[in-house]
Amino acid sequence: MTATNAPPHDAHPKRRLRLPTPTELRFVEERRVGHLATASESGAPAVVPVCYALVEHGGEPAIVSALDEKPKNMPDAELGRVRHILARPEVALVVDDYTEDWRRLAWVRLRGRAGLVSSGEEGHAEAVSALRAKYPQYAGMAIEARPLIRITHLAAASWRGDGATSFEAEGEPVRPGDLASLVSGRRSVRAFTDRPVPRNFVEQAIAAAGWAPSPHGRQPWRFAVVEAANRRAALAEAMAATWREQLTLDGQGEEIVRIRLEKSRQRLHQAPILIVPCLYLADLDVYPDSDRQAAETTMAIQSLGAAIQNLLLTLYAAGLDAGWMCAPLFCPDVVREALGLAPALTPHALLPVGYAAKDPVRRGRRPLEDLIVSWE
Ligand SMILES: Cc1cc2nc3c(=O)[nH]c(=O)nc-3n(C[C@H](O)[C@H](O)[C@H](O)COP(=O)(O)O)c2cc1C
Numbered sequence: 001m002t003a004t005n006a007p008p009h010d011a012h013p014k015r016r017l018r019l020p021t022p023t024e025l026r027f028v029e030e031r032r033v034g035h036l037a038t039a040s041e042s043g044a045p046a047v048v049p050v051c052y053a054l055v056e057h058g059g060e061p062a063i064v065s066a067l068d069e070k071p072k073n074m075p076d077a078e079l080g081r082v083r084h085i086l087a088r089p090e091v092a093l094v095v096d097d098y099t100e101d102w103r104r105l106a107w108v109r110l111r112g113r114a115g116l117v118s119s120g121e122e123g124h125a126e127a128v129s130a131l132r133a134k135y136p137q138y139a140g141m142a143i144e145a146r147p148l149i150r151i152t153h154l155a156a157a158s159w160r161g162d163g164a165t166s167f168e169a170e171g172e173p174v175r176p177g178d179l180a181s182l183v184s185g186r187r188s189v190r191a192f193t194d195r196p197v198p199r200n201f202v203e204q205a206i207a208a209a210g211w212a213p214s215p216h217g218r219q220p221w222r223f224a225v226v227e228a229a230n231r232r233a234a235l236a237e238a239m240a241a242t243w244r245e246q247l248t249l250d251g252q253g254e255e256i257v258r259i260r261l262e263k264s265r266q267r268l269h270q271a272p273i274l275i276v277p278c279l280y281l282a283d284l285d286v287y288p289d290s291d292r293q294a295a296e297t298t299m300a301i302q303s304l305g306a307a308i309q310n311l312l313l314t315l316y317a318a319g320l321d322a323g324w325m326c327a328p329l330f331c332p333d334v335v336r337e338a339l340g341l342a343p344a345l346t347p348h349a350l351l352p353v354g355y356a357a358k359d360p361v362r363r364g365r366r367p368l369e370d371l372i373v374s375w376e
Contacts, residue, residue, distance in 0.1 A: 018155060018156060019154070019155065019156065020061065020108070020110060020154055020155070020156035021156070022358070022359055024108045024110075024156045024158050025054060025061055025359070026359050027095065027106065027108050027158070027174060028054060028063075028093075028095045028108050028110065029053075029054040029185075029359075029362070030175070030176055030181055030184075030185035031095045031096075031097070031176055031181055032051065032134075032135075032176075032178075032180060032181050032184070033049050033050070033051060033095075034049070034050055034052050034063075034093045034094060034095040035047050035048070035049055035050070035093070035094045035095075036048055036049075036050045036052075036065065036081060036091060036092075036093050036149075037091060037092040037093075037094070038080070038081050038084035038085055038088070038091050038114070039084060039088050039090070040083070040084050040087060040088070041084075041087035041088060046080050046081065046084060048080070048081055050065045050093070051065065051066070051131070051134075051135055052064065052065040052093065052131075053065075053127070053130035053131045053133070053134045053135075054130070055123070055126055055127055055130045055150075057123055057150065057152055058152070060152065060153075060154070061154055062112075062150055062151060062152045062154065063093055063110065063112070063150070063151040063154070064117075064127035064130060064131060064148055064149065064150050064151075065131075065148060065149045065151075066127075066128075066131050066138065066141075066143040066146065066148045066149075067079065067082065067143075067146050067147055067148060067149065081149070082116065082149075085114045085115065085116065085149065086116070089113045089114050089115060090111070090112075090113065090114075091111070091112060091113075091114040091151060092109055092110065092111045092112075093109070093110045093112075093151065094107055094108070094109045095107065095108050095109075095110075096108075097174065097176060097177050098177075099177045102161050103161050103162050104161060104162065104174070104177065105159075105160070105161035106158070106159065106160040106161060106162075106174040107158060107159055107160075108156060108157075108158040109156065109157045109158065110151070110154045110155070110156055111154070111155045111156075111157075112151040112152055112153050112154045112155065113151065113152055113153045114149055114150070114151045115149070115150055115152075116147045116148070116149060116150075117147060117148050117149075117150045118147045119144060119145050119146065119147065123150065124144075124148065125144070127148055127150065128143055128144045128148070129364070130364075131143060131148075132364070132367065133362075133363075133364025133365060134184070134364075136365065136367050136368040137368070139367030139368060139369055140367075140369065160174055162174070174319070175316060175317050175318070175319055182313055182316060182317055183313065185316065186312055186313060186316040187321070187360040187361070187362055187363075188322075188323045188324055188360060189321035189322060189323050189352075189354075189356045189360045190267060190323050190352075190360065191267075191270065191356070191357040191358060192270050192271045192272065192321070192352065192353075192354030192355060192356065192357055193354065193355045193356075193357050194270070194272065195272070195354065195355045196272050197272045197273045197320060197353055197354055197355075201315065201318045201320055202225060202273060202275070202315075202353065204314055204318065205275075205310075205311045205312075205314040205315045205318070205320075206223050206225075206275075206311060208310040208311060208313070208314035209221070209223065209277075209307035209308065209310045209311040209314075210307070211310060212303060212306035212307035212309075212310050213303060213306055214300070214303040214306075214307070215284065215296065215299035215300060215303060216284070216285065218283040218284055219283075219303075219307075220279060220280050220281055220283060220284055220300035220303060220304070221277055221278060221279060221280055221300070221303065221304045221307050222277075222278050222280045222345055223275055223276065223277055223278065223311075224275070224276040224278060224339050224341060224345075224347070225273060225274070225275055225276075226273070226274040226275075226276060226339065227272070227273050227274075229269075231339070232268050232269060232271075232274055233268075233269065234338050235268060235274065235335065235338045235339065235350075236264070236265045236268040236269060237265075238331075238334045238335070238337070238338035239264075239268075239327055239328070239331055239334060239335065239338075240261050240264070240265060241334070242330065242331035242334050243260070243261055243264060243327065244257060244261060246330065247260060247261075264325075264327070267323070267325070267352055268350075268352065270352070270354070270357075271323075271352030271353060271354045272353070272354045273352075273353040273354065274350055274351065274352055274353070275311070275322075275350075275351040275353055276328060276335065276339065276347050276349070276350055276351075277304060277307065277308055277311075277347075277348055277349050277351065278341065278345035278346055278347050278348060279297075279300055279301060279304055279345070279346040279348050280344060280345055280346075281296075281297060281300055281344070281346075282344045284296050284297075284300060301348070304348055308324070308349065308351070311351070312324075312351070315353060319355070320353060320354065320355060321353070321354065321355065321356040321360070322351045322352065322353045322354075323351060323352045324349055324350075324351055325349065325350040325351070325352070326349055326350075327350055328347035328348060328349060328350050329347075329348055329349065332346050332347050332348075335347040335350075
């Protein structure tokens, strides 16, 4: 590294240890591998790459890592890191991003106290769930029967290459560089700050949508971007009338209807940008029979989903977040009219886009074995 480029190591001698910030925790949570440093009783250091998950323990964040079955011929107590932890509980976990573009370098280091948690002990089952939610590979391993490592009393230090000296100076969220981490890190976000969204990020995301597979390569979708506050408000008001009717039809009480409408309205007001993906069937093949025509439409809708996923991942990689609201599906005419869209466009969803106001709920996923129903 040259003198003009700040190095990706602890360049600040006075860096003090402190509680991890939400952004640091999120950075750690979104990455898939960290390096765990331990030391033997005599002070000999050791570092191993580990899979880990972030959990809550006693109201504080904690890191858990499984002692999985990789070293089959070695009892747990003899594993170097276990021996070290039992002798000296002070450990450090470093999670980092490396890319050739050094402006995107970043790392977070968590120091803490490590201990072993045995099967059946408090927090063990939650840790196993968190690890399995993050790594489907654990579904096929008996980690519930084995002790795991839990690191508590976390203190953080961090560095990022984009000019911000640390994550305390909350700049652009730093997102992982590899595809697997981007795919598993993206979440539906429902609350945004009022920080404006750069136009080029939205353009890049819509361009990425354009690369989705589509029937006959016809790209049967278009996107309306709603940015002006008065247009967002008009859309919210127009849809609210339909929502009210539908919720009342469902037998929801007046108060519930009012609360749900207010929540939805807030989401549209709060997000700096709304993207409305629309189905556009005009370029597709026309068939004399209704079965093939319906299949053609289904293909277009499948393709719209693929396009939206490209868009969401591209936004996420750029440090932005988005949600997915299905409301326009239930009132396409109302949305078309509110936005002045052409009759050939059918609004299918509404994606609020912005910078997340808080870390979203992170739902786990079904294990891989549930998803693959046959393979022979
Ligand atoms: C077709 C579709 C419609 C959705 N509609 C809504 C919606 O109306 N409101 C909402 O809050 N989330 C909606 N979602 C988001 C899902 O609730 C969310 O993707 C799911 O719970 C998984 O969470 P994650 O995206 O954070 O991983 C929708 C997702 C899809 C794919």
